[in-house]
Amino acid sequence: MKFRNILLSAGLLCAALTGCGEFKSEFSLNEKTTNLMPEAEDVVKEQLHEYFGTPEDLVGWLKFPIDYGAEETVTLRVKSFEESASGKIVLDVAADEQADYQGGSIKVSEEEIYQISSHDPSSGTVFVKPGIEAKLKTGDEVTIVKRHGGWKLKRGRNLYMKHCVHCHGVSGDGEGPTAQYLSPLPRDYRKGVFKFTSTISTEKAARRDLAQTLYEGIQGTSMPSFKLKLIGDDMEAMVGYVRFLATRGEFELRLDGEFGVDYSKDVVTRRIKDEDEKITRQEIIEEFRSMIESDLPDLVDSTATILAEDWERAESPDVMVVPKKPRPEPTPESIARGRALYLSKDTKCADCHGVTGYGDGKQTEEYAQMPGTTPPITYAKPGLYDDWGHPIKPRNLHSGMYRGGRRPIDIFRRISAGIKGTPMPGFGTSLNDDGKIWDLVNYVMSVPYENNSSEIKHAEKEVAEHTVK
């Protein structure tokens, strides 16, 4: 009995210890990739690994307009170097105002690079491990690599792994361990679509938009503000990493789309069964291989070019939504004009947001179609859906919560450019007078303060009844 107990406890101890062993975070694959036939799936996997790496060993593809962080170096002179203690070098740091070399390395020549293990900024003493073999003399020049190339992406990764990963997941798929408890669900970056942007309706999110979301959080959701956490370079690094994940996800999705048409598991099964085509699985694989051989480099390159161009264009001032008129005072007249517009046939806001603004318009009771399905598939439950296939509700304007930001300009941009990935269209095209959009903004911002007993409310009700009938 005694021995058995020992055995048991030893076994448990062993299990507990092995359990905490090697942990490696990995980018997961999109469902569409795993639905490809194995040969095609392998190609997608290899391409992703080639151009984006793993979370532990990131790869920066310079084609993309992502700030990976350039290498930063400084050249200093050696003050003293003792051969006996070859790991200790005293440098003349007077030339460098910000002599912080922690985590950097010292370059004696192109081939000889030593990691700096510790560093005393006041005296300029640098310790390296293992010791330097070369003979350094006082006055010799050495290059200190303060930051390695790609430091920003790496820092972004570290911050992401600390603050974001539990909801948004390692690969930005919005399926972190906490995600299942959240409502609404965390954003899945892999479509490359972000909802709240300052760009026109056809463009992607600009850096400033992602930064704003990080800075302010998203009201009414689980997304908190990181303004106290992400200071200085950290914010840029974070935005860069989110863009990296979005680019990676979209790159994968586009390859899936390209291969999925002919080589997904379902299509392959159907093609084999199809009597007209008379093709065997082996022949399909051959066909795929020859296609890969001739087209893959082109395909990868053009896919990446598409993404790079799209992200680059989003930064351009030409695609930014900027009102041509200043916001008028939210006078009762402006609010009433906005209210009339809200109910008018020119906007049909009330179709979704409801006549009273409670987000209960007619459209929420209709059956929507799944996008991109041929023939159209209707969702099993009525209501509105976003591009990720999740049901969404039109905003209840009475709540006073504005997810994309509560500044008037934010609401202006939501109305003018729409909300990407959702049925909310941009009205900048139809309400070409910015004054009208400002009236709508004034109305929307007045809704939470509506008072049923006020005269304006009464007047509005008349407008409502009149216009809706």
Added chain:
Amino acid sequence: MYDVQNRLRRFSPMSALSGLAVAAVCLVGGCNSNESGDHHVALSDFGTGQDTGVSFARRDAEPPKARKVTIAKPQPKEKAAPKTPARSRTTPAPLRPVAKVTPKPVRSKPKQPAEEKKVAVQTAKPAPKEAPPQPTKPASDTQVALADKPESTPDKEKKKAGGRPKLAEGTGGFAGTIKYDGTPPAPKDIYALGQAPKDPAVCGAIAIPNQSLIVNQKNNGVKNVFVYLRKKPKGYKGKGPKDSIVFDQKFCVFFPRNLIVHTNQTVLVKNEDPIVHNTHTYPASNPGFNSAIGASDRKGVPLTYRRAERYPVKVVCDLHSWMMAHHLVLDHPFCASTDENGEFAIAGLPPGKYSFIVWQETPGLLERKLSVTVKAGAYTEKALSYSPDKFAEFKGPRPKVLTVSTGR
């Protein structure tokens, strides 16, 4: 029984010891690897870790370097990107001013191109690293005889008596009919006159027709079938038409149902109804478009596609869920949509072998690769006919839908 117990008793100390030994191994080798392994990056070290967690060895960076090599600042990109304030951060200007020391950024001298990474596909060639991809494919026979600018917009000019565009010198064409092999289904309405569920005053003015499959009752021709080349022929350099085309909506129906768009051509989305519509596209390679088109907007909202699409793009109006149309976006003019007799004609093709896609909105693909040989000076004729089950809706597996309540 006794024997077994006895053996167990004899055996137990051994196994307990071995268990402890394994545990010891775990302690040394397993958990400590986080600290000792030089490959592993601590994930919360705020970028100060010793290991470089990022490597650049990509095709745009030249010279090619082995991964894991510390490199200097990113190489200049191959194409000059418009300067943005954000981008300019990557310029070599040191972020931290270094006084008096000659900032001598270490140039990344060409390192031994030791282990250049290759695309590990068994059959694939190495991905091009530094140079922009050269057309590596052998020139097909279509390249030789290709007219630089085939007669643009074949349907507009030089109609022959038969209604087909006249062929230019040295080019051929592809023409034919698409028929429904069976009793043509009678035309149906989605909503009868005045029965439209939304905005009956406008949308109810006509019966909303079901246009998902339009079969000619007399000659079985199928309307609105796209026939097109997926990729432009090798060497084709023609430019798209300059004039814009109109995509209209009236009585809550898109017009036309099938629209062929050239890349970078402006589509003016108009609206003849006295109510707002929203035109929402679902392209695969282009940014989506979801814009309100104002009531009675006769000026039109411009919509352009920058890149060719592989399959027709679905266009809907979220406000009137029955409204649907398709845009076929291509970077060449070799495409057609069948007319009410199911006829199509594609002109201006250089002689050669082609494979066409035939696509109808209800089943999707009718032909994945329709091989056609085009000879100069004549139309290659093909009478295509498909059985009713080919036109039936695809009944295969459906995408899974995650339905969760999002609350408010």
